[in-house]
Amino acid sequence: MTKTAAAYLLCLFPLWTMAQKRPTAIQVPLQASNWEFRPGGVEFTTYKSVPAMKILTTKDSAVLKQLDFTNGTIEYDMEPLDPYFTSFYFRRNSKAENECFYFRTAEAGKGDAVQYAPHLGGINLWDMLPEYQSATWFAKDQWNHVKLVISGKQMRVYVNDTIHPVLQVPRLEGNTTDGGLAFDGQAIIANLVVKPAQTEALSPDAGIDITDNDPRYLRQWQLSTPITTPVNLDFSLDWKPAKDAAWESIWAERKGLINLTRKFGGMADRARRIVWLKTNIHSTVAQVRQVSLGFSDEVWVFVNGNFAYVDKNLYSLPAMKQPDGRCSIDNASFSLPLKAGDNEVMIAVANNFYGWGIIARLDKFENLTFGK
Structure with a gap:
């Protein structure tokens, strides 16, 4: 082996090492030490034979610690308990600035069953974005599988079907480009998996208007x-x-x-x-x-x-x-x-x-x- 070839391989080794260490999927532990929440507002338990996080009241939330999300795929199982809403937040900089996808839990099967709406300055833009709501079926007494594919300005959401999206967002309207993850509203959450940078070939550019x-x-x-x-x-x-x-x-x-x-x-x-x-x-x-x-x-x-x-x-x-x-x-x-x-x-x-x-x-x- 020539000195030039050896030097080239030495340059490649750190990149190869980083690639091996970068996780393709993160199974997020549903344990109290990994989440921020109000004492008494969230319960960590085993539910239907799997580790689960139970948000106990409508006003309570759980914020994941030490994970900064930009693009990728997020999947979780959810059983709604709240009579009104259960929400998932991503690219969350604060309660006032984030992207949000939520279920209207009383509207399963109806045209406004799910909604995408960012928070800008603490204001949920649901009333300005009627085109970002959609119909889908979900059950109140069993697990519902949720999958979000997020790439730059675009998002696809799947509920109980990983082939056909129930909601396609051609332009995410939030002010944030990265941030944390969080849940709120009464619900039981399990099997939370984050796949950084795995966007299933979804373009990061905004779709046409x-x-x-x-x-x-x-x-x-x-x-x-x-x-x-x-x-x-x-x-x-x-x-x-x-x-x-x-x-x-x-x-x-x-x-x-x-x-x-x-x-x-x-x-x-x-x-x-x-x-x-x-x-x-x-x-x-x-x-x-x-x-x-x-x-x-x-x-x-x-x-x-x-x-x-x-x-x-x-x-x-x-x-x-x-x-x-x-x-x-x-x-x-x-x-x-x-x-x-x-x-x-x-x-x-x-x-x-x-x-x-x-x-x-x-x-x-x-x-x-x-x-x-």
Whole structure:
């Protein structure tokens, strides 16, 4: 063997050693020493002949110690006990910033049985992401096998079937790219396995957003500073920004969503806030267009200084829009009169519950220019 070949092999040896030491699968011990939890809130036991972790109340959680997860496959068995939810968190930096997949335990077999929703600034974005819920069957008195494949911006979720995903997420919307794992909600967990970097050829790049091809969406807006509204006062024109007020640009995210939760968080200390959005629509002719508007939670729309539309989308109240109080382009529609030339559209948006934002789309894109 030549000296050059020997040196080459010596260089390869540390890499080979690291490859041998890197685990292909981690069987996570369901023992108290491996988890953070409230004393009395979690029980470690043997259940149906396997080691298990039992979360005892709806409000309790268990956070895995000393594991930083970025990409890979996570599998576990779960028997739900909670009457409402049982959740799994990944890329968890804190209770306020994480990715989350959960079961609505009373909705097995229904269209909203499972949901993906990140936490941004402590706000669960379930009401802004109705497209990330799905139907699946799961049992309340037996093990249900759950598998998540997470790769960069994408995720696939399997429940009681490792071939056909029940939920496909083309773009994970959380602010985190790595972090810990956790569970909450009453449930029994067993057979937790983490396979780092094993992503089953799932692309790490975000999937396409077909609405990017649709020019009718209003995507470019100017944004004011939010204000906290007085108690028992619904709306006042006095809250409109002054002529010399500062504005900043904001662009729509996926599906044309102006995501105010990502920008401002939710309701701090349960205080209702209002922010103003404005944009310009240039029309070469006078015309009336129909606007489809998704919104959460309350909106006041003006065109050229005149009231055009006002509405509320308040979850569990009579003003709730379909689907189930979530922000959707199907929430509402109204007529928007446009003059020839520039038209200033302003929307005041109030936060009442969880996430807030808007999606706006015109019925036709004819003789129009947006945002100029």
